[in-house]
Amino acid sequence: MIIDTHIHLDDERYRDDLDDVLNRAREGGVKQFIIPGADPKTLTRAIEIAEKNDDVYFSVGVHPYDLDSFDGLNFEAFVSHEKCVAIGECGLDYFRLEGSDEEKELEKQKQKRVFVAQIELAKKYKKPLIIHIRDASRDSKALLLEHKAEEVGGVLHCFNADDELLSLADNGFYFGIGGVLTFKNAKKLVNILVRIPSEKLIIETDGPYLTPTPHRGQRNEPFYTTFIALKMSELLEVPLESIESTTTQNAQKLFHI
Numbered sequence: 001m002i003i004d005t006h007i008h009l010d011d012e013r014y015r016d017d018l019d020d021v022l023n024r025a026r027e028g029g030v031k032q033f034i035i036p037g038a039d040p041k042t043l044t045r046a047i048e049i050a051e052k053n054d055d056v057y058f059s060v061g062v063h064p065y066d067l068d069s070f071d072g073l074n075f076e077a078f079v080s081h082e083k084c085v086a087i088g089e090c091g092l093d094y095f096r097l098e099g100s101d102e103e104k105e106l107e108k109q110k111q112k113r114v115f116v117a118q119i120e121l122a123k124k125y126k127k128p129l130i131i132h133i134r135d136a137s138r139d140s141k142a143l144l145l146e147h148k149a150e151e152v153g154g155v156l157h158c159f160n161a162d163d164e165l166l167s168l169a170d171n172g173f174y175f176g177i178g179g180v181l182t183f184k185n186a187k188k189l190v191n192i193l194v195r196i197p198s199e200k201l202i203i204e205t206d207g208p209y210l211t212p213t214p215h216r217g218q219r220n221e222p223f224y225t226t227f228i229a230l231k232m233s234e235l236l237e238v239p240l241e242s243i244e245s246t247t248t249q250n251a252q253k254l255f256h257i
């Protein structure tokens, strides 16, 4: 049994064949699915899917690429839903910053404000965080620690293999491992994988993005978590069944599902 802890089922690219996608995954051993909140515009779709399928959960949050929707979002209304298991994905992403140094700095400040606000909401509602970090390890770690995010914990989704973040394992954080692990150029992630405590590992696809080998180039889907689990088993030299049971228990513990 596997849990896909990060799958954007509310994405348009699953609209036409969502039931097939879910059934393929279920038959392949994927038993639970979490739709991360990213863009509030598709949140109602996520809730609709979670209400229709017992094994699908959702979270509510604002991605650093969608900051402007934060102020208008009524978190309270979503957090109280019985299938809402987390806050996020939220975090810092400096990868696409544009403009002058001042403009970049302003954008960073804005990202930080919205991230901190979501850490506070997670603590208020006692929900774990789904955290997105890209090219911003140091600032992200500082904010998580400064605002005591360990009270609720969370997952560093699509873990970027940065050493800087590894110590967060001691503060109740988990590491989401996805298709990148199967890529030829994933040396950094492959090397750091053995250093992540096994009780902090969870599996995700981040579909429709980051499709693992041998399906790279196609749309990603939860069934492909199988390839990620297999690769983990190979690299960690641990039987596939224990990878599946460990990561499943970890995810259930973190998200209380």
Ligand SMILES: [Zn+2]
Pocket (backbone or CB within 6 Å): 089, 132, 157, 158
């Ligand atoms: Zn993300």
Ligand SMILES: [Zn+2]
Pocket (backbone or CB within 6 Å): 006, 008, 036, 038, 089, 206
């Ligand atoms: Zn995502």
